[in-house]
Amino acid sequence: MQSAVIVDVVRTPRGKGKPGGALSGIHPQELLAGVLGELEKRTGLDPADVEDVLTGCANAVGDHADCIARLSVLAAGWPQHVPGLTMNRFCGSGQQAVNTAAMMIAAGQAETVVASGVEMMSRYPAGGALTLDGGNEKLRSRHPLVPQGISADLIASLDGLSRSDVDAYALESQRRAAAAIADGRFGGSMAPVLAEDGSVVLGHEELPRATSAERLAGLQPSFARMGSAVLEGYDRSFDEMCREVYPELAVVDHVHHAGNSSGLADGAAAVLLASEETARERGWRPRARVLSTASVGAEPVIMLTAPAPATSRCLARAGMTMADIDLFEVNEAFASVVLRFLRETGVDASKVNVNGGAIALGHPIGASGPILLATLLDELERRDLSTGVVTMCTGGGMATATVIERV
Secondary structure, three states: OOOEEEEEEEEOOOEEOOOOOOOOOOOHHHHHHHHHHHHHHHHOOOHHHOOEEEEEOOOOOHHHOOOHHHHHHHHOOOOOOOOEEEEOEOEOHHHHHHHHHHHHHHOOOOOEEEEEEEEEHHHOOOOOOOOOOOOOHHHHHHOOOOOHHHHHHHHHHHHOOOHHHHHHHHHHHHHHHHHHHHOOOOOOOEOOEEOOOOOEEEOOOOOOOOOOHHHHHOOOOOOHHHHHOOOOOOOOOHHHHHHHHOOOOOOOOOOOOOOOEOOEEEEEEEEEEEEHHHHHHOOOOOOEEEEEEEEEEOOOOOOOOOHHHHHHHHHHHOOOOHHHOOEEEEOOOEHHHHHHHHHHHOOOHHHEOEOEOHHHHOEOHHHHHHHHHHHHHHHHHHHOOOEEEEEEEEOOOEEEEEEEEEO
């Protein structure tokens, strides 16, 4: 087997994932096409040599539909013989694209692959489904899946996390993100989004906002009403469904709100991976090597607890332990997700999400995995450190993980 190396990563800034956000007027195919073009320019890549473009996208409807990977390849003007594959592992879709590309190279089935992700939440059609069971009532009787925000509150309730606990984590995420932006730490992999005339549409992270403990404390819980209501097509509330699976829980304490949950975002990112031999032949200086990848499942109602076991499996495959890792990126879907990861792994919080995370910066679902990889690589280089992990919880009770080492 051969190692897969990361030649480079390019990402957009994250735009507000609502109508009126800076990126909301751009078609998602064009947003990803722009990133592919920037990757080509930065690396000297000949697109004719790309054997596949894998793209994570979690909402393949509307203008995200019809295999956005292939259509973005065409939108970028790349040769028609370059194929595209769209992948969906919910929030881990883009990271799964990276992991699968690395597997293809390691298995000797490809030499040059682009892994990418895109999501424009500002362009989601209205009236999306609340659940993750596809309307399958038989499955629901076995696994009563609930919206992710309620799963996050379920974690907090079982772990004894108070509203002040999750708010304190969110405040620190905002503080770290603000410091990183002021220090220019996101400049390495981030490229501005340009209009056709070359003007800058967005050149900075759009979501971070000044906040305080007092302002966070004043926000109303986002999922309390949803948790207690009995929606059409259901015979019981989401909170009751949680208590069926966790009968030891008297009540679901709804502690998450807009300030301690990931922000809706638009964004895209692309990663050029190659075999070490191909990188040498083409004169590329890789930024990192993929040491191992993993994905695991966990109990699907609580849904968001798999990052710790996914990381453990990934590290075991690399012959490493948590202590061998310099920095961790754990997607901040909700504050309780990262707090559960810290509790289960014992990792020092000073090594985790050191430049803030999705609570402050936003979570453009399918694009977040490659974006976190870019953030991790930029910070490892800035600090002259060696090893890092990216891990993400996903819908349906899963998680993805990747271990990288700087070359």
